[in-house]
Amino acid sequence: MTDGVNHPSEAALTGQIGRNLIVLGRRLRAAGIPIGPGQVLTMAEAMSAVDVRRRDDIYFAARAAIVTRPEQRAAFDAEFAQFWRELQGAEPAALDAFTASDTPGEPPLPDASKKRQQTAETASAAEQEKTLLAVSEAEQEPEHGDDVEEMDVPPEDVLLFSAKEVLRKKDFSLCSPDEIAEARRLIEGMDWNLGRRKTRRHVKATHGERIDPRRTLRASLRHGGLPLELKRQTRKERTRPLVLICDISGSMDRYARLLLRFVHLLGQGLESTEVFVFGTRLTRITRELRRRDVDAAITNVVNSVEDWSGGTRIGEALKTFNFQWSRRVLRSNATVVIISDGWDRGDPDLLAREMARLQRSCRRLIWLNPLLGAPGYQPLTQGMRAALPYVDHFLPVHNLQSLEALAELLGRVEDQPPLRRHVPAPAA
Amino acid sequence: MSTTEAPTAPVGPASFASVDELEAGLRAQRYVADRGLATTLFLTLRLQKPLLLEGEAGVGKTEIAKVLSSLLDTPLIRLQCYEGLDAASAIYEWDYPRQMLYLRTIEATGAMDREAVRHDLFGEEFLLKRPLLQAIDAARDRAPVLLIDEVDRADQELEAFLLELLSDFQVTVPELGTMSARHVPIVILTSNRTREIHDALKRRCLYHWIDFPTFEKEHRILAVRAPEVSQRLAMQIVSFTQALREVDLFKPPGMAETLDWARALLALGTVDLSEQVVDDSLGVILKYQEDVDNVRGDVARNLVSRALMAGA
Incomplete structure (x- = not known):
């Protein structure tokens, strides 16, 4: 089935060879490799630049043009091998010229445009809902909750006892479904101000700390070369990257779904936020959470994560993070937040070692524990005890109020590194 | 004119008719490349497209640029990326102290013709060319090798500059106008993959992943x-x-x-x-x-x- 040349830029790929390459391009796309039309052209150019009698050269030429990350190689290899077999089967004699007849069994193209439209619609609806449900900032803290040392609790100048206030302090695990739904809405209305950090780039600023030579010189021309006006610049600021590592094992079940909602909110629209979940193994869900529709995003996560509500191996999950991800996501002094109750079935030495490594490679290491909100809770579990020496801030995360306190802390993680005692990690 | 030239234009005094020839050339330079890498390098030269090399640290990514430069007997221009690398360090900057001095001198001699001064002050004489501008300098008689090393360490703003530069091989200096390359440089980008390079940039490049050697x-x-x-x-x-x-x-x-x-x-x-x-x-x-x-x-x-x- 020659599908005709319906894409404008594909028109450049004429003749039998061109049609075959377009087919190959479509199949590669169907196999999950995102290819731009320009890449198909490059592939055509590349393949015609090498010796067509050498299968390996043709293969390397196509691969150099199409594959853009190592994970795509397996899919590419499979599709290419199939493509090559069909070419040979069809017309062995004419192989050098790539003049095989139409290739059968081409998978149908997914209706991409329709899908895109759908996502756009759900996205705008979700946004609308969010603005409708935004909570006004005037609602202040009415009385003391469980204060944590590092926190500055806002002054309790507004005494307002409402159902909302009760809800703010109620442990998520004790909430009714209705209250959970309300809590969700409140979470979505929160105002998040993550810490800022200064970059080494400069932008113009009237009262900047540094003189901008280029603009000063230009301005001086107006005064016969005298630099009368000193133009200034300052260092550009950026959001500090945030990495969330969330426990979704059995013991966290009561909190996990609601916290994911909160995590989704944090991750949304922030380029620099990365999200991982773990039970027995670590899974990166940053991409899944990029979707604007909260419920769809969370369903997506649940589907993509195998060990939802299974056992916990925190040490191993952190090791995977340290070895496979830390160098890719812990750039520029990131803040790392681990959300877990510290019930660990793994080796506590491994956990301590990986916590030590993680603490050394980030700006702040925050551990959120929902159990910390319970009266009389002592972090005595083996896992929690092993991890605690390497945690910069240990905070509760059992109700809305604790989430607000966290938001406030994230907003003022300054450039000063935290005071850390040197705790040697246990030897391997 | 460079980008519109026929893609088969020779890149330098030594050009390679086939992958085999290039392989032999690399061997003579004491660089051991497998067939996949040799083919990709051949295409980089032939199609005049930038090459993005990824792989673990220490597998010879940077070395390739050095080897190509000596193999083709052409200068190597290196841009080492780091976080916060900006246009002033990557592309060009005006030489402010010299501009100031020049103004002072004009003032002292009293020959102040505003338009002429403005023209001179922002002339090529006072332009400090950084690696990217050096690579497309029209005064060059052959294509240099431009090595953009560890591009994953720079931030995303730099990728935006690169997109523009690598598709047209030209740079616009507001005071001077557009400067474009006479010979398209041979561009090698390397990345240790500490973060993902933007797809738009990747698509403009040929790509090769270097594994640990067998x-x-x-x-x-x-x-x-x-x-x-x-x-x-x-x-x-x-x-x-x-x-x-x-x-x-x-x-x-x-x-x-x-x-x-x-x-x-x-x-x-x-x-x-x-x-x-x-x-x-x-x-x-x-x-x-x-x-x-x-x-x-x-x-x-x-x-x-x-x-x-x-x-x-």
Whole structure:
């Protein structure tokens, strides 16, 4: 089935060879490799630049043009091998010229445009809902909750006892479904101000700390070369990257779904936020959470994560993070937040070692524990005890109020590194 | 004119008619490349497209640019990326102190013609050309090799500059106008993949991932780059590093570490690997204390005895 040349830029790929390459391009796309039309052209150019009698050269030429990350190689290899077999089967004699007849069994193209439209619609609806449900900032803290040392609790100048206030302090695990739904809405209305950090780039600023030579010189021309006006610049600021590592094992079940909602909110629209979940193994869900529709995003996560509500191996999950991800996501002094109750079935030495490594490679290491909100809770579990020496801030995360306190802390993680005692990690 | 030239235009005095010729050329430069890399390099030269090389640290990504530059007998221009690298350090900057001095001099002589001064002040004479602008300098008589090293360490603003530069090979200086390349530079970008490069940039490039070398390749590289190491010791070294990469390490050693280690062992007068000499020189191949602790002792002893069997 020659599908005709319906894409404008594909028109450049004429003749039998061109049609075959377009087919190959479509199949590669169907196999999950995102290819731009320009890449198909490059592939055509590349393949015609090498010796067509050498299968390996043709293969390397196509691969150099199409594959853009190592994970795509397996899919590419499979599709290419199939493509090559069909070419040979069809017309062995004419192989050098790539003049095989139409290739059968081409998978149908997914209706991409329709899908895109759908996502756009759900996205705008979700946004609308969010603005409708935004909570006004005037609602202040009415009385003391469980204060944590590092926190500055806002002054309790507004005494307002409402159902909302009760809800703010109620442990998520004790909430009714209705209250959970309300809590969700409140979470979505929160105002998040993550810490800022200064970059080494400069932008113009009237009262900047540094003189901008280029603009000063230009301005001086107006005064016969005298630099009368000193133009200034300052260092550009950026959001500090945030990495969330969330426990979704059995013991966290009561909190996990609601916290994911909160995590989704944090991750949304922030380029620099990365999200991982773990039970027995670590899974990166940053991409899944990029979707604007909260419920769809969370369903997506649940589907993509195998060990939802299974056992916990925190040490191993952190090791995977340290070895496979830390160098890719812990750039520029990131803040790392681990959300877990510290019930660990793994080796506590491994956990301590990986916590030590993680603490050394980030700006702040925050551990959120929902159990910390319970009266009389002592972090005595083996896992929690092993991890605690390497945690910069240990905070509760059992109700809305604790989430607000966290938001406030994230907003003022300054450039000063935290005071850390040197705790040697246990030897391997 | 450069970008519209026929794609088959020769890139320099030495041009290669086939992948085989290029392979031979690389061999003559003592660079061991497998067929995939040679084909991709051939296409980089032939199609005049930038090449993005990714792979673990120390597998020879940067080395390729150096080898190409000496193979083609053309200058190598290197841009080392880091976070916060901006246009002033990557593309161009005006030489402010000299501009100020020039103004002072004009003032002192009293010959102040505003328009003329403005024209002179923002002329090419006062322009400091940084690596990217140097690479497309029209005054060049041949295409240079432009190495944009560790592009993953720069931030995304730089990628935006690169997109513009790598598609048109031109740079616009507001005061001067557009400057474009007469010879399209041979562009090599490298990345250690500490973060994902933007797709738009990737799509403009040919791509090649360099793996850790296989046993045979590592052995060949060692023989070519460190011929002074005996055949027997080379076998032992390669068996050891190959097996070491199988150990669960935070940072497995690259080819560069193997070469350093071979030279270190030579300097220590090593004839055969022993647990003692491995222990003494482990810091050359492993750069993290945990990795060293992990390997020292049983693991090292085991690897040494396997290596001695291989290189007996």
